[in-house]
Amino acid sequence: xxxxxxxxxxxxxxxxISVCIFPLFALASDAGSVPAIGSIRVEFILFALVxxxxxxxxxxxxxxxxxxxxxxxxFKFIFDSGFHFGEHMFGHNSFIDQLIHKDLxxxxxxxxxNLSGLLLGFAILAKIFEETRIPLVIPKYLPHDxxxxxxxxxxxxxxxxxxxxxAAALIGGTIALVVFxxxxxxxxxxxxxxxxxxxxxxxxxxDTTTTMMWIDGVSPLxxxxxxxxxxxxxxxxxxxxSHQQNKLQPIIKETAEKIKINWVxxxxxxxxxxxAIVSNVLYDMPALGVWIALIIGTVMTKLPWKEIPHxxxxxxxxxxxxxxxxxxxxxxxxxxxxxxAFVLGFVSAVFDNIPLTKLCLEQGHYDWGMLxxxxxxxxxxxxxxxxxxxAISNEFSDKIDVRDVLKWVKKGWHVIxxxxxxxxxxYFIMGWEPESNKKHTEPASTCKAQNCKIVPESERARNxxxxx
Numbered sequence: 001x002x003x004x005x006x007x008x009x010x011x012x013x014x015x016x017i018s019v020c021i022f023p024l025f026a027l028a029s030d031a032g033s034v035p036a037i038g039s040i041r042v043e044f045i046l047f048a049l050v051x052x053x054x055x056x057x058x059x060x061x062x063x064x065x066x067x068x069x070x071x072x073x074x075f076k077f078i079f080d081s082g083f084h085f086g087e088h089m090f091g092h093n094s095f096i097d098q099l100i101h102k103d104l105x106x107x108x109x110x111x112x113x114n115l116s117g118l119l120l121g122f123a124i125l126a127k128i129f130e131e132t133r134i135p136l137v138i139p140k141y142l143p144h145d146x147x148x149x150x151x152x153x154x155x156x157x158x159x160x161x162x163x164x165x166x167a168a169a170l171i172g173g174t175i176a177l178v179v180f181x182x183x184x185x186x187x188x189x190x191x192x193x194x195x196x197x198x199x200x201x202x203x204x205x206x207d208t209t210t211t212m213m214w215i216d217g218v219s220p221l222x223x224x225x226x227x228x229x230x231x232x233x234x235x236x237x238x239x240x241x242s243h244q245q246n247k248l249q250p251i252i253k254e255t256a257e258k259i260k261i262n263w264v265x266x267x268x269x270x271x272x273x274x275x276a277i278v279s280n281v282l283y284d285m286p287a288l289g290v291w292i293a294l295i296i297g298t299v300m301t302k303l304p305w306k307e308i309p310h311x312x313x314x315x316x317x318x319x320x321x322x323x324x325x326x327x328x329x330x331x332x333x334x335x336x337x338x339x340x341a342f343v344l345g346f347v348s349a350v351f352d353n354i355p356l357t358k359l360c361l362e363q364g365h366y367d368w369g370m371l372x373x374x375x376x377x378x379x380x381x382x383x384x385x386x387x388x389x390x391a392i393s394n395e396f397s398d399k400i401d402v403r404d405v406l407k408w409v410k411k412g413w414h415v416i417x418x419x420x421x422x423x424x425x426x427y428f429i430m431g432w433e434p435e436s437n438k439k440h441t442e443p444a445s446t447c448k449a450q451n452c453k454i455v456p457e458s459e460r461a462r463n464x465x466x467x468x
Contacts, residue, residue, distance in 0.1 A: 009366060026429075034080050041217075041329050042075065042079075042356055043327060046071055046072050046075060047072065047328060050068030051067075051355065062313055062316065065315075065316075065318075065320035065321050066320050066367070068320070068324055069320040069321075069323055069324045075081075083327075088108060088326070090109055094111070101155055112319055112322065113287065115208075115211070115216045115318070115319065115322060116315055116319055117287025117291060119208070119311065120311050120315055121169070121272070121290035121291055122164040122290075123307045123308065124294060124307050125272050126163060126164055126166070126307075127189055128268055129163060129167065129171075129265075131262060131304065132262045132266045133261050133262055134261060135171050135174065136259050137259050139179050141283065142179060144251055146242045146245075147242070148242075148246070148250075149241070149242040150242035151178075152175060152176065153234065153241065154234070154238070156169065156171070156195040156196050156198070156304055157195045157198055158194040159171060159196075159199065159204075159465060160195070160198075161202065164205075164208070164388070165197055165199065165387070165388045166196075166387050166388050166391045168393065169193055169195075170197065170391055171360070173362055173392045180245065180251065180277045184245065184249070184396070185241070186402055186407055186412065187240070188245040189396060189400065190380065190408055190411065191237050191238060191242075191414070192235070192392060193236070193383070193386065193389045193392055194237055194377065195390045197376050198230035198373075198376075198377050198380075200421075201223075201227070201229070201230050201372045202223060202369065203220075203370065205222070205273060205276065206219045206370070207376050208318065208378055208387065209353050209354060210372050212361065213352070213357065213372065214280060214286065214362065215280075219435075223368050223369050223372050223432065225370075226369040226372045228430065229373040229423055230373060230422060231422075233248070234417060235240040237415050244380060244411070267300075268294075268296075268303075271293045271296065272289075272294065272297075274293070275292055276291055276293075285353060315431045325356075326362060328362070336360070336365045337432065338427055341366065341374045341412055342423055344356055344371070344378070345373075345377065345378030345423065346378060346381070347378070348376075348378040349380075349382045350384075352386050353385070355374040365435075365436060367433050367434050370427070370432070379467035380415050381412075382405055382409065383402055383408050384444060417449050
């Protein structure tokens, strides 16, 4: 019955997009300029409709993203005379020229290739870590009172710093179901999601958004200070959520037989992480190191390759959103500033943080650690605001009504307050320190005055040709 209702309204949503598109197309002027409503380019309106569809129709997110990308591309082809798909994807130089000059970042192909490789590789990594049996050992070390739930949140936080935040949230949620006898407070579920997102905010290995920054040329050290905000937020929401859970259902531990850890698979986990770091430093392509490590791992033991088919659909979904975001005219966005980053944290609670991060990378000149915390942790405020929230809601949906937005916000209020506290702790300690990524090489010092002029890629290319 529920699926029929969702399908019914999904059809209405597609009809709404179709009805809206043609009037928007009609706004194109005779001069051939890209149509806009006021100062808002139509691309942003179409992209907003796609994100709204993702937020509302969480059972149809794949098709919303695919259809949305197709609509945006059709619009660009028809009304943006300066748009060239080949140049956008592969740059204005040939691949051979890019290889000779060691500049493989022209166009979007390297970002998409790296992101797809990392998403599929990290899906296997998460399963390998689960098969080490380390998650089964953790519960017996948790205290019996409120400090037990708090320590579990810290464990999720730490796991997410080197493991994908989705995997960390699922591991924490699985342990919570066991030690709390499936009687988990919705405020604590929100805290598990928040802990996974907070732990991934300061690590380029812990969250898709920070991995995207890494791929795009942001140094891992320029993301690391996000941990200042994350620690402050963890202390706040962790204290309240742990007391909520302990009051509802204290930890119940059963005596378990001795568990033998699979150290071979633990070695492979470490090898994959080292491979990602080394490959990114040497070749600007961390996905290459991940897959080389996986191939080496096949010689040592059997790997869970069956995780790939399960991860493909989610990977395509995220790549469609990232590609759609790359098509946005970033020269019309507000200037990068601490206030913009702060607001984006609340925006990411409603819209997916991956396309938001992509837009910011295209614009450049952010304080990447502050942005990583904002878009990463901010998505924890509502269950569908982050991939970890969507994943854990699937795990708990049969036991708790975690998809009730009002209940999530009411019971998980401490996550919202923790976001604000963490952000301003970081701001008052570190200030606003914008840095350039490799695609935007203007000095960061000129951005501190917040007067950077963002020049579109096509215009920069034309200026270079004129100089030559």
